[in-house]
Amino acid sequence: MGLDKGKSDGTVGKALEILDLVASFERPVRFSDVLEIAEFPKATVYRFIQTLTSQGMLSYDPDRQTYALGIRLVRLAHSAWQQSSLAPVAHPHIEKLARDVGETVHLAQMDHAQVLYVDKIDPGKPIEMFSQAGKVGPAYCTGVGKAMMAYLDAPHLAEVIGQQSFHVFTEFTLADEAALRAELIDIRSNGYGFDREEHEPDIICVALPILTAQGRVLGALSVTSSTQRTNLAALEALVPRIQLAATAIANEAESWRFPDQSKFQSVKTAKG
């Protein structure tokens, strides 16, 4: 009958599951490490690892006899980042915003029920790269996560909430669905939300959703600081400026056509 958790899409799904397992160790792994936590028999795991390695999705270090995620992923991610209508379009706006307000700005999207940071600019430390973009975080206790959830439609929201862990990180963490839902209604009525040290002590932020004209959630922007440097009221004062950036990004992302995409939707868009 049903799919248990939308899990395995045949062989490809299983192979990608192995890829995730390798990623879940934050270091290169041995075959036996993967085998231990995989739910497939030895020969199967072995064959998948072979295939993934031969495909460049994993790399093998012959000296240490370990596997790590392969560089083909870096190449693909580069394309993914470029193809995404959000991140490349948003980048200059975020850069400007970070300079204007002198604080760290994050750009995030939903990835399943988690928050995925696709860009980050810290006016202090200029260069961060992959070490920052690609990071994931919890949705229920981050500014960007709550800002995005506040604008999801009911069924989608229910699904996302169902997958939250509600781990209590600090004394301010919203620890259950009821508290979260109340907060989301609040955010929706304001148009912006805060992270009140809910994820890390002393770290606060203000976040706004990036929405299409139809109200579909594209992502979220946040300005982050610490209680030592500022306070929520000061962050709230930045809302108009962030809103301006969010709106600009949404407009550009929506209207953006890729270089030679004129053959698509040409008649329809030329009409208006």
Added chain:
Amino acid sequence: MGLDKGKSDGTVGKALEILDLVASFERPVRFSDVLEIAEFPKATVYRFIQTLTSQGMLSYDPDRQTYALGIRLVRLAHSAWQQSSLAPVAHPHIEKLARDVGETVHLAQMDHAQVLYVDKIDPGKPIEMFSQAGKVGPAYCTGVGKAMMAYLDAPHLAEVIGQQSFHVFTEFTLADEAALRAELIDIRSNGYGFDREEHEPDIICVALPILTAQGRVLGALSVTSSTQRTNLAALEALVPRIQLAATAIANEAESWRFPDQSKFQSVKTAKG
């Protein structure tokens, strides 16, 4: 009988082939775009795209009815970058080198027969991110490509050379295998090589390989500039400084053990 080109590893290989096809368009694509260039029948391409989308390797834009590479790739690439012993270890060295010499520094690795840039620092424009890391380039006409090829073992080198296109970009491009092999011998005897406007007019660089103690190629470093700003002799004068960085990176990358990796090779390394 044989595998034609080391190509398809069963179903997983085919699915990844579809992923590459989507990446090869540098914009979101329709189902029919992929179908057109794919060598599988309609229903097969359709099912693969469905699977990859449900797995988050592709994303679907319902408004435009287009597919793009998914954000799961960005998450995986983040892990790949972190797990790689080279890029994170090299980053601070490259940063310092770029500041020292005031020119753009690239860090590259071999990806099949191509050069993959895994890091880039331009002292002028601080922030680039994914837009730079993940880029690929030809091996036979770039400084880093030739520096790495010069230190490959014979069989591996033959394989890589066999896959070069030898497209003539400029009047200085090495246009055939003989010219390339002569150049590689030269590079190997010097320990470093140049790009003499072979790929782009006016762009020159000096490149050094990053080698393990056993002489295995880990990657390459290059310092790039233009004929308007400098010349080959001036770049050559930077070699000792670049060499220092390359050696330091190689040492760190080789000796680096990931945080809690003590359980591996502990006895063996403790012995020495």
Added chain:
DNA sequence: AAACCAAGTTTCAAATAATGGAACTTAACT
């Protein structure tokens, strides 16, 4: 030195999943 052990690799018949031609459903345009 022989026996042992753990990690990694290969085998092969049975079970399962992928295949793809063709039919079907939409949606857009005439």
Added chain:
DNA sequence: AGTTAAGTTCCATTATTTGAAACTTGGTTT
């Protein structure tokens, strides 16, 4: 209403994946 192109589903056939078990390899113990 009629036509065409794009996208989706069906299902018997075919090819691939599966996984227990046997085997190999390299290192350690008695």
